[in-house]
Amino acid sequence: MSEIAVVAISIAKPGDEEKLREAVEGIVEPTRKERGALQYDLHRDVKEPRRFVFFERWESEEALAAHAKSAHIAAYKQASADWIEHAEIRVLTKIK
Structure with missing residues (x-):
């Protein structure tokens, strides 16, 4: 089992910043509890x-x-689909 890192970026469509903010804030605590x-x-x-x-x-x-x-x-994906202009996920391994 090898630890991995992720950088996930979501850019809201103009005018949808606060909707997206609420949505991303809402997934933090449940995710932190995940195995x-x-x-x-x-x-x-x-x-x-x-x-x-x-x-x-x-x-x-x-x-x-x-x-x-x-x-x-x-x-989250279903609720926020119309508010996101661009999304990118990078999965990384630590080399040093």
Whole structure:
């Protein structure tokens, strides 16, 4: 089992920043309670407030896969689909 990191970025459509903020804030606590979640921190870009960034650490790729299939993530994706202009997820391994 190898720890992995994730950087997940979501950019709200103009005018939908606060809707997206509420949605991303709503998934923080349930995710932190998931098995295998080591870190799940939400940030908002200071210079570009439409950009929300998660820094995540997971025990394994399996834990991340289970997270992706969780009910609260499915509900988040459905609710926020119309508010997101761009989303990007990068899965990383630490090399040093």
